[in-house]
Amino acid sequence: MRNVTISLDDDTAAWARRLAAERDTSVSALVAELLEEKRRSSDTYQAAMRRFFATRPSRPLTNPGDRYPTKDELHDRTVLRRR
Numbered sequence: 001m002r003n004v005t006i007s008l009d010d011d012t013a014a015w016a017r018r019l020a021a022e023r024d025t026s027v028s029a030l031v032a033e034l035l036e037e038k039r040r041s042s043d044t045y046q047a048a049m050r051r052f053f054a055t056r057p058s059r060p061l062t063n064p065g066d067r068y069p070t071k072d073e074l075h076d077r078t079v080l081r082r083r
Contacts, residue, residue, distance in 0.1 A: 006031070 008016065013027075020030040062068060 016027050016030060020027045023030065025033075
C-alpha cells in the first residue's frame with residue numbers, strides 16, 4: 001500500500017472529516033474507498049463498452065438502399081403522439 005498526500009480546501013476537508021466520522025473511519029480510508037468505488041465503476045463501464053462494440057447487430061438497421069431517418073424525423077413529436 002502506498003501513502004499519498006492530497007491537498008483539499010478547508011470546506012472539503014471539513015466535509016471529509018465529518019463524513020469519515022459518520023462512517024466511523026478515517027479520512028484516509030474514506031478517500032481510498034471513494035477512489036476504489038470510482039475505479040470499479042470505470043472498469044465496469046469500460047468492460048460494458050468493449051462488450052457492446054464487440055457484438056454485431058443481430059440485423060441491419062436499414063434495408064440495403066434505404067436511407068437513415070433525419071434528426072428532425074426521429075424527433076418529430078407530432079408523429080409520435082398520433083400513435
